[in-house]
Amino acid sequence: MSMIQVNNLKKSFGDLEVLKDINAEVKEQEVVCVIGPSGSGKSTFLRCLNRLEEITGGHVIINGHDITDKNVKINQVRQEVGMVFQQFNLFPHKTVLENITLSPIKVKSQSKTAAKEKALGLLEKVGLSEKANSYPGELSGGQKQRVAIARALAMDPKIMLFDEPTSALDPEMVGDVLEVMKQLAQEGMTMVVVTHEMGFAREVGDRVIFMDGGFIVEENVPHELFGNPQHERTKAFLSKVL
Amino acid sequence: MDTIIEALPYLLEGLKTTLYVFIIALIIGFIIGLVMALFRLAPLKILNWIATFFIDAIRGTPFIVQLFFIYFGLNSLEWVSMDSITAGIVTVAINAGAYLAEIIRAGIMSIDKGQSEAARSLGLSGGQNMRYIVLPQAFRRMLPAFTNQSIISLKDTSLLSIIGIADLTQRGEVQMAATFEPFKIWFAVGIIYFIVIYILSILANYMERRFELR
Numbered sequence: 001m002s003m004i005q006v007n008n009l010k011k012s013f014g015d016l017e018v019l020k021d022i023n024a025e026v027k028e029q030e031v032v033c034v035i036g037p038s039g040s041g042k043s044t045f046l047r048c049l050n051r052l053e054e055i056t057g058g059h060v061i062i063n064g065h066d067i068t069d070k071n072v073k074i075n076q077v078r079q080e081v082g083m084v085f086q087q088f089n090l091f092p093h094k095t096v097l098e099n100i101t102l103s104p105i106k107v108k109s110q111s112k113t114a115a116k117e118k119a120l121g122l123l124e125k126v127g128l129s130e131k132a133n134s135y136p137g138e139l140s141g142g143q144k145q146r147v148a149i150a151r152a153l154a155m156d157p158k159i160m161l162f163d164e165p166t167s168a169l170d171p172e173m174v175g176d177v178l179e180v181m182k183q184l185a186q187e188g189m190t191m192v193v194v195t196h197e198m199g200f201a202r203e204v205g206d207r208v209i210f211m212d213g214g215f216i217v218e219e220n221v222p223h224e225l226f227g228n229p230q231h232e233r234t235k236a237f238l239s240k241v242l
Numbered sequence: 243m244d245t246i247i248e249a250l251p252y253l254l255e256g257l258k259t260t261l262y263v264f265i266i267a268l269i270i271g272f273i274i275g276l277v278m279a280l281f282r283l284a285p286l287k288i289l290n291w292i293a294t295f296f297i298d299a300i301r302g303t304p305f306i307v308q309l310f311f312i313y314f315g316l317n318s319l320e321w322v323s324m325d326s327i328t329a330g331i332v333t334v335a336i337n338a339g340a341y342l343a344e345i346i347r348a349g350i351m352s353i354d355k356g357q358s359e360a361a362r363s364l365g366l367s368g369g370q371n372m373r374y375i376v377l378p379q380a381f382r383r384m385l386p387a388f389t390n391q392s393i394i395s396l397k398d399t400s401l402l403s404i405i406g407i408a409d410l411t412q413r414g415e416v417q418m419a420a421t422f423e424p425f426k427i428w429f430a431v432g433i434i435y436f437i438v439i440y441i442l443s444i445l446a447n448y449m450e451r452r453f454e455l456r
């Protein structure tokens with residue numbers, strides 16, 4: 001079953017057309033990695049998947065809901081789509097626990113005890129049980145990102161979007177975060193991951209999408225895309241990053 | 243010294259009125275400021291215009307003129323009747339509201355866009371995002387500017403003596419007329435204002451430090 005269906009997606013910022021004609025599909029439990037040069041539209045594409053960017057044209061269907069439809073209850077669809085940002089975007093005025101429980105309590109009307117119990121379980125999963133009562137300012141980058149993942153997971157999303165989740169991290173922190181993501185993938189989470197970590201894409205990805213200039217230039221299973229790229233632009237990009 | 247000690251209970255009675263007007267006006271002013279700040283940031287053009295007009299009108303006119311307009315001007319209309327205390331509270335509230343609107347707007351705009359994006363991605367509505375994520379952070383950042391405006395508004399209340407509100411300043415005038423000791427009386431009045439404002443600053447400092455810890 002397809003969890004994400006993107007048909008002829010277009011996105012412009014004013015006169016600048018950033019996504020030109022994107023067609024893509026992500027199946028349930030699939031892990032799709034998106035790679036490509038800076039400015040190629042990877043983040044914009046990802047942000048169209050939960051409508052953080054207003055969509056200019058085409059259709060984006062998330063788990064059966066067409067989010068380009070004006071009448072769609074976007075806040076409900078967003079509950080099914082977790083997002084993890086490069087800059088973490090934790091809420092600095094709230095403790096780690098409050099960061100994680102806020103949305104389940106306010107949006108899903110869960111009881112405080114239920115939300116807290118769930119949050120503590122998630123913190124254990126990401127290896128940060130002892131940080132429940134810390135503030136984000138007291139955490140390292142890698143710890144922040146793992147809290148951000150736990151926060152997104154607390155809503156029981158069906159899909160997780162990651163936008164370069166390890167790009168702002170010190171090298172020694174990257175491994176912990178990738179490990180959590182890998183575990184998530186193994187548990188069957190549907191994931192779209194914009195990343196510069198080619199090792200992760202190769203190892204964890206079911207499929208890799210290469211974007212350039214607002215188009216999907218090429219997509220394939222990792223060992224094919226990395227081992228036997230078909231397009232010149234893919235070859236040129238890979239020769240620079242591998 | 244005797245003159246001051248004898249006048250003190252009477253002056254402190256006036257201080258009560260000053261604080262009463264100040265506190266109510268500040269609370270109303272804060273609500274006005276918040277609403278006007280949200281209007282200015284709203285996607286609806288009419289709301290932007292209303293807020294901009296209000297803020298410009300208040301900032302572009304003297305406090306005394308606003309006071310006279312509300313107390314004498316509006317009261318001269320058939321269907322309006324306000325006592326001096328009400329008119330005083332309304333004037334201080336509206337005046338503070340216009341300045342607070344700009345302070346609150348700047349506070350909201352200073353919060354990183356990523357905060358709202360994270361909140362919205364979790365399914366929070368625009369209103370919930372404002373309430374739980376943006377405003378609490380913005381208010382912390384605004385605290386120094388808010389304290390500043392509070393002090394200005396407190397001092398503005400002394401102008402309300404002109405329309406006959408028996409505040410600290412007005413009672414100072416009465417005492418002066420009764421004792422013929424202007425130096426001592428105005429010195430005492432000044433000290434009382436100073437102490438109140440000093441306490442206000444200490445309170446604000448304390449709050450700032452408490453929030454600083456995060």
Ligand SMILES: Nc1ncnc2c1ncn2[C@@H]1O[C@H](COP(=O)(O)OP(=O)(O)OP(=O)(O)O)[C@@H](O)[C@H]1O
Pocket residue numbers: 013016018036037038039040041042043044045
């Ligand atoms: N809010 C915006 N307003 C105007 N232009 C934008 C906006 N966001 C992105 N762009 C432009 O859209 C293009 C694609 O940006 P995007 O962030 O999607 O690229 P990216 O592939 O994620 O790049 P990177 O690898 O550097 O993150 C860029 O040219 C960028 O300048």
Ligand SMILES: [Mg+2]
Pocket residue numbers: 042043044163164
């Ligand atoms: Mg990007």
